Amino acid sequence: MITMSTTEEALRDFAQWQEQRAATVSAPYGPLSLTGTHWLADHPDGALPGLPGHWAEDGDELVLTAARDDGLTLDGGPFAGTVRLTPDPGPVTAARLGLGERRLVVLRREGLWAVRDFDPDAPARRAFAGIDVTGHDPRFVAEGRFTPYEQDRTVRVGNADGVERGLGLGGELAFTLAGREQTLQVSVEDDGSLWAVFADGTSGVSSYRFRFLRPAAPDEQGRTTVDFNRSLLPPCAFVDHFICPFPPPGNTLTAEIAAGERNLSARRDV
Known part of the structure; x- marks a missing residue:
């Protein structure tokens, strides 16, 4: 059961996350x-x-x-x-x-x-006017279970600059959203946290064409929180000079993820 104090804490954490994220992307060398x-x-x-x-x-x-x-x-x-x-x-x-x-x-x-x-x-950077972020919605938070592959895999995927490159994948993250089981192929970072490149039913419509998700490192049972409220715009959404990878096969979700960072706000004239 979600209590009022739990909800308030989630909203506070989300507001702090938004503020920190905006500061990070607009930093002098962001x-x-x-x-x-x-x-x-x-x-x-x-x-x-x-x-x-x-x-x-x-x-x-x-x-x-x-x-x-x-x-x-x-x-x-x-x-x-x-x-x-x-x-x-x-x-x-x-x-x-x-x-x-x-x-x-x-x-x-x-x-x-x-x-x-x-x-x-x-x-x-001078024209940056912010990020369009959908307010926190508990419907887009789920408990996930990470299952590592026996051996790391590399798949070839297109990149934002039109070149196909290898994307390293370390396992599969399973979770239930809106009553439907979903899975994402994820990479494992050096600190044990996970990284997914995904698209969904809003991609290219009301959200950027694909986004990133960075769940925390799973515990010993493989459990971690999958929070799409913290979906991230990839760096190539900010400027064209990044070479972001597109989602690997299987990472286009059937659900509409109307949560997290969706697009850049309208830019200021400079």
């Missing part, structure tokens, strides 16, 4: 500040759009050569010469390379190198 993802394979001459220096891949390293007047920084200090780089593992603010207030993040996906350009003065 997803709204990404102005470009430049794949080296698309620029064999070593010149990346809008970035100084010469960029080249060399096996497991990315080699950058730049002059002092290019204005690049490395580990917080002026950089000139040649440096061999590996992918940046941490947050954007910890990226080794900078250009003024911008942060340049080195990444590698399936053997391909890219550099992401994050700019706090990005037009998308």
Whole structure:
């Protein structure tokens, strides 16, 4: 039985979650500040759009050569010469390379190198007017049970940039919603929490074309809470430079998930 105090606590937690989420996406180096993802394979001459220096891949390293007047920084200090780089593992603010207030993040996906350009003065960040979020509805909260696969699987799925890539999956999350049993194929994060890419009956109609869900790490019996009130817009909903994966086969739910983050609010003129 849900008591009034339980309901009030859920509403408070949900309001705090909304506030924190808006602050995260609109932070100086949040997803709204990404102005470009430049794949080296698309620029064999070593010149990346809008970035100084010469960029080249060399096996497991990315080699950058730049002059002092290019204005690049490395580990917080002026950089000139040649440096061999590996992918940046941490947050954007910890990226080794900078250009003024911008942060340049080195990444590698399936053997391909890219550099992401994050700019706090990005037009998308200045135009951000919020996220359309549906109010908390207990009908979209369910107890889930996670069953890991005997071996991790990788499936090929389309991505928002039109390229097909591998998506790692660690198991299946089962739950009951509106009296119907549902399942999602999920990935397992380093901290044990789960990550699902899903679509539903509202996708592309009253919600973005697909969304993310991040349930907490299951307990020893595989139990975790499936709360679609905390459905997330993927990064590519904020700017086009992210390469979000589409839902894997089986992750399009028959139910209409009229909950959580649905779309971006109308943007301000900048």
